[in-house]
Amino acid sequence: MEMIGKAAKESGVSVKMIRHYESLGLLKGVPRTASNYRVYGENEVHTLRFIKRARNLGFSIEDIRALLSLWQDKRRPSAAVKKIAGAHMAALEQRIAEMQSMLTTLRHLSHSCHGDQRPDCPILDDLARPH
Amino acid sequence: MEMIGKAAKESGVSVKMIRHYESLGLLKGVPRTASNYRVYGENEVHTLRFIKRARNLGFSIEDIRALLSLWQDKRRPSAAVKKIAGAHMAALEQRIAEMQSMLTTLRHLSHSCHGDQRPDCPILDDLARPH
DNA sequence: ATGGACCTTCCCACCATGGGAGAGTCAAGC
């Protein structure tokens, strides 16, 4: 009889988040003891690790919901999985590109800022640019 | 007499967010008409554009709060500005590195997934890895 | 039986943004 704390340790998902995922319907039908404690078996811990790994790869909860149901469907077409992964990769690429563009601008600005005791600061000048 | 809608258009900050920034103390002492409408002048619009630009560069509200006060302090040391920018750049770099690491893994997995009608899928296999 | 380590539910917070309700205001056109 495995309680939530043990499942948390084994899966790497915090107790808080295990309950949260359950409330979101990612873990269904978790049984309870007579005193209302959640009980986890191998399957649940396996699912939690799946979720953990997917979160580590940046998948959203909705993506994970879809991935879990494909995982459980032994007749899924692998194309369906690849499509989700592809969309996520595209989103990551876009976000990275945005951040890199910020970084490029910041590096230019920072490079041209003395960073000393004097008040002159191209960084502030840029932020305050009338444009 | 410039109402909030016009200030929004001129600054690129939404009406909602202008009010929000004011509630956070980023815009102080915005005057009101007799009928309680906010009134904006050049200074306020300028500040809003500053905020907008800083947000576009990914600065947090707290960073912006500090940047605004440095902007208004004509005797600031530029080092203080550069320090904030540097910390932000480091955070961006770290986040980008994390996302790129996700992307690398995803690309490997996706590459080895047929993406057809068959159920075999290394992506799911990896997510479900016992590890 | 007491204490400590669990567990439960419920509410609140973050950050930045937006949606929408319900009410007031203002100007233009009739």
Added chain:
DNA sequence: GCTTGACTCTCCCATGGTGGGAAGGTCCAT
């Protein structure tokens, strides 16, 4: 003057993912 539409006001709620903490129940070892 009255209607209409475009503003504006304040409030509350939602997002997504995570955590904090309160108030109470349970279980086991001393």
